[in-house]
Amino acid sequence: MTTESVTLSRDEPFPLPTERRYPLDLSTRIPELRRLYHESNASIWNVADDLDITAIDVDRLDDQTRAAAALSWSRRAWLSFADISESEAALVRSCLELDREADFKFVLATRGTERAVAADACHRIAQRLGGYRATPPEGTEALFTAEPIRRALDERVDFDAYVVAHFVVLATIDRALLETAVAATTDATCRGALERILVDIERQETAGRIYAEARLDRLDDDARATVTANVVDVVRLDVLSGRRCVAFVDEDIAGGAELRMAEELTAHAGLGAATLVAQGEAVTAALAALHADLDRLGLDGGAATSIETAPASPRSPR
Amino acid sequence: MTAPTPPHDVLELPDHHVSLDLGETVPAIRRMYRAAVKTAWDPETAIPWDEVNPEQYSPEVIEAARVYWSRRAWGEYGAISESPAMQFRYVLEGREPDLSLFWALRTQEEVRHAEVCMRMADALGGYHLQPSDEELKAIAGALGTRARVLDRSRPLEVTIAGLVCVAETVVYDVFLELVRAATNPVAKQIFRLILRDEVRHCDFGWEYLAHRAPQMSADELEDCRQAMISMIRDVELAGYRSAWLAVDPTPEEVAVDELVFDAGLGGVRAEWEGPIVVASIRAIRGRAAGLGLELPTFQHHLLGEI
Numbered sequence: 093m094t095t096e097s098v099t100l101s102r103d104e105p106f107p108l109p110t111e112r113r114y115p116l117d118l119s120t121r122i123p124e125l126r127r128l129y130h131e132s133n134a135s136i137w138n139v140a141d142d143l144d145i146t147a148i149d150v151d152r153l154d155d156q157t158r159a160a161a162a163l164s165w166s167r168r169a170w171l172s173f174a175d176i177s178e179s180e181a182a183l184v185r186s187c188l189e190l191d192r193e194a195d196f197k198f199v200l201a202t203r204g205t206e207r208a209v210a211a212d213a214c215h216r217i218a219q220r221l222g223g224y225r226a227t228p229p230e231g232t233e234a235l236f237t238a239e240p241i242r243r244a245l246d247e248r249v250d251f252d253a254y255v256v257a258h259f260v261v262l263a264t265i266d267r268a269l270l271e272t273a274v275a276a277t278t279d280a281t282c283r284g285a286l287e288r289i290l291v292d293i294e295r296q297e298t299a300g301r302i303y304a305e306a307r308l309d310r311l312d313d314d315a316r317a318t319v320t321a322n323v324v325d326v327v328r329l330d331v332l333s334g335r336r337c338v339a340f341v342d343e344d345i346a347g348g349a350e351l352r353m354a355e356e357l358t359a360h361a362g363l364g365a366a367t368l369v370a371q372g373e374a375v376t377a378a379l380a381a382l383h384a385d386l387d388r389l390g391l392d393g394g395a396a397t398s399i400e401t402a403p404a405s406p407r408s409p410r
Numbered sequence: 411m412t413a414p415t416p417p418h419d420v421l422e423l424p425d426h427h428v429s430l431d432l433g434e435t436v437p438a439i440r441r442m443y444r445a446a447v448k449t450a451w452d453p454e455t456a457i458p459w460d461e462v463n464p465e466q467y468s469p470e471v472i473e474a475a476r477v478y479w480s481r482r483a484w485g486e487y488g489a490i491s492e493s494p495a496m497q498f499r500y501v502l503e504g505r506e507p508d509l510s511l512f513w514a515l516r517t518q519e520e521v522r523h524a525e526v527c528m529r530m531a532d533a534l535g536g537y538h539l540q541p542s543d544e545e546l547k548a549i550a551g552a553l554g555t556r557a558r559v560l561d562r563s564r565p566l567e568v569t570i571a572g573l574v575c576v577a578e579t580v581v582y583d584v585f586l587e588l589v590r591a592a593t594n595p596v597a598k599q600i601f602r603l604i605l606r607d608e609v610r611h612c613d614f615g616w617e618y619l620a621h622r623a624p625q626m627s628a629d630e631l632e633d634c635r636q637a638m639i640s641m642i643r644d645v646e647l648a649g650y651r652s653a654w655l656a657v658d659p660t661p662e663e664v665a666v667d668e669l670v671f672d673a674g675l676g677g678v679r680a681e682w683e684g685p686i687v688v689a690s691i692r693a694i695r696g697r698a699a700g701l702g703l704e705l706p707t708f709q710h711h712l713l714g715e716i
Contacts, residue, residue: 106421108560113491114539114546116487116540118487119532130452130454133451133452133518133522134452134454136447136450141448170430173432176510177498179514181494181497183490183494184491198521198525201518208515211432215432215433224433226431237424237425240425241425
């Protein structure tokens, strides 16, 4: 078993696992996960009824701030949209393997819906703020082509290692970043959207932790070492690259400064982002908390999270 | 000798997220996505589970109903395990994002359908974990939706024409009548709720083909037409969905469907379902004609000329 970087290579034909479907147990094996699945079913929100996009007072904003906030929300839309196919790919992967609990499959299906609703909301808010941007700033495109489908489906990557990296570690970091953004947001509509997205992300994080706990006690030491190595790989690919946290975007790459500036301006206007300093601190704190959490799961939390996380210092927004 | 592994070369396509236009490109499908969000239901609360009352049925009916509802759950599960591959294709081929938003909801709807069918089987005495050995042998090696979708040599529109526009439409039409025929309140409510979702699943296929047809070549449209013909002639009328339609049906399967139907728990009877299937195929022919796809008449040993 290897880590997710290898799935990005196209040197060999893609290794898709073969499904073993029967016996097909659809019963509840992990009740707490089934409860979260039902909770998600009962709490789907929709942009039209639950958010008043027109209440965002765009007239008070100067052009630079509007454009910055539109880019910040566009970035959230790109990430949320990519999470839809990531969720469905993880769902298919869980179905390909015999004996994966239906409870987790069902939760993954709700995650796809939640991410679709989030993408829709972020797109509409970006539109309201002066225009959704379909394309990242030039030079940052690679940050947003993370190949989520291949990474979930590649049989060379152990699925439990995938689950821990994405649904425990990245979910924890996403949640921490969202909490920081909520705290910095004064606009009621933007804050309302972030709070709703946060509730869904928290539920998915809880589900990921419950499932990891249920699975990891079956793993031997070698398999646990693989899980740890994959966490390191995924944090590097998805967080330290700047993909999920703009504080880590290299300001010297073309377009990097624009992404960073957009976050700062949006944060200062209270429109849905945290400052880069706050984002970097949120990731550092999340990784510190994960150290202990991963230890409790029988993994090497220290190795998984001892990553140089100091982001480049932010420049003045203006 | 094992069958060769079908290609899944869609997964070799590069990620297309560099440019992502999230505006409405296919408005009808965006509306369906929004309707799906608004009308989501919760299997815990939307179904009166305490009204199954299995004690009112004979042991023979109960066992048939367990098999019938377990089969329904296995069928719905196929849409969980296989249909998300459509999502991969939308993304990797850079299709309209409306499709992805809608499909995410569709996948969750299929999960609900599988769950309620499993629960109904359980309420009637116990969900079966797998088909009989004979059924497993019969389906071994069959090319599923995932394999079809991940093969780039099969255009996406062709898969949609066969699997969505034809297969899902027939199922929808049968369910529409089952809501009326079922007398068990739980079965009736399950069919009603599944229908509420399935109407969008069918319309999705037709709306997308209508959107794409003007941009497709004559050869591509012909491939769609052939997919529809094959799905009607070789799958639907051959009895893959409803056993009695087969030339040489398995008597046990037909008996299960009839017992369950007579008890008002779902199922089918040939004399009841035949006119529905005929009407459905005629309606599909009419809808296909609207896209410029002329479907031929079909022959069936029991239904005659359709």
